[in-house]
Amino acid sequence: xxxxxxxxxxxxxxxxxxxxxxxxxxxxxxxxxxxxxxxxxxxxxxxxxxxxxxxxxxxxxxxxxxxxxxxxxxxxxxxxxxxxxxxxxxxxxxxxxxxxxxxxxxxxxxxxxxxxxxxxxxxxxxxxxxxxxxxxxxxxxxxxxxxxxxxxxxxxxxxxxxxxxxxxxxxxxxxxxxxxxxxxxxxxxxxxxxxxx
Numbered sequence: 001x002x003x004x005x006x007x008x009x010x011x012x013x014x015x016x017x018x019x020x021x022x023x024x025x026x027x028x029x030x031x032x033x034x035x036x037x038x039x040x041x042x043x044x045x046x047x048x049x050x051x052x053x054x055x056x057x058x059x060x061x062x063x064x065x066x067x068x069x070x071x072x073x074x075x076x077x078x079x080x081x082x083x084x085x086x087x088x089x090x091x092x093x094x095x096x097x098x099x100x101x102x103x104x105x106x107x108x109x110x111x112x113x114x115x116x117x118x119x120x121x122x123x124x125x126x127x128x129x130x131x132x133x134x135x136x137x138x139x140x141x142x143x144x145x146x147x148x149x150x151x152x153x154x155x156x157x158x159x160x161x162x163x164x165x166x167x168x169x170x171x172x173x174x175x176x177x178x179x180x181x182x183x184x185x186x187x188x189x190x191x192x193x194x195x196x197x
Contacts, residue, residue, distance in 0.1 A: 001065060008062040008120050016074050019082040026085040030157050037088060037152050038081045041145050045080040046073060048141070057129035062121040072122065080141065083109060087142055088149030090161050097163045102146070104176050106138045107183040114190060131187070 003009050027034040049071045052058060063072045083105055091098045114131055116122045125131075165172030 002063060006062075008122055009064075011116070011120065011122065012062075012064050012072065012075060016078055019078040023078060023082045023085055026089050029089075030153075033153050033157060034085060034089075037145070037149055038085060040148070040152075041081040041084040041141075042077045045076050045141070046071065048137070049076055052129070055128075056126055057133070058123055058125045060123055075122075083142060084145040084149065087146055088153055089159055091146060092163050092166065093160045094163060097161075097166050098146070100166060100176055101161065102139075102142055104179040106135065106142060107179055109138050110135050111183045111186060114187070118190070131190070 003013075023038060027038055053060075053070050060070065060072050063069065064074055087102060087105060091101050110131065113123065113134055117125055117131075161172065164170060166176060167173060
């Protein structure tokens with residue numbers, strides 16, 4: 001076990017605990033359906049990570065269990081399935097509102113990944129992989145599981161956000177735009193630093 005007094009350990013344990021607890025709160029609504037969706041998205045997430053590592057696209061230098069796995073499976077088994085459960089449970093019914101909802105989730109996820117790649121040893125991109133690749137795969141992963149989740153989770157087990165909350169001037173609209181604008185601005189600063197090193 002690789003536990004120390006460092007940011008990687010703190011983030012790994014905090015993320016594992018937080019997403020584990022929040023996922024449990026969604027799964028307990030219907031153990032069979034939400035549990036199956038959680039396990040399915042975890043398995044696919046692990047398979048994709050192994051494929052990307054095998055293709056030498058990125059690495060995970062710091063892992064809690066480095067002798068067991070080349071990926072931080074404790075994080076992959078909780079973070080990505082949590083995002084899937086969050087999206088399937090709460091995404092608005094209609095696509096004009098569903099897309100901005102997922103847009104905010106993807107931006108938040110990619111922002112945290114970019115921060116981790118630059119400030120920690122949790123993930124490191126190889127020259128053949130960049131932030132745009134991650135951004136694309138976040139979208140693919142979450143939208144595929146939105147569709148799969150629609151097949152597994154019946155409408156009465158979902159709790160879509162009220163679309164009115166995302167309309168102009170409403171609280172959801174401000175939260176959504178804060179996430180999008182701040183992450184886009186930060187991505188611009190990051191791109192500038194990378195391009196003008």
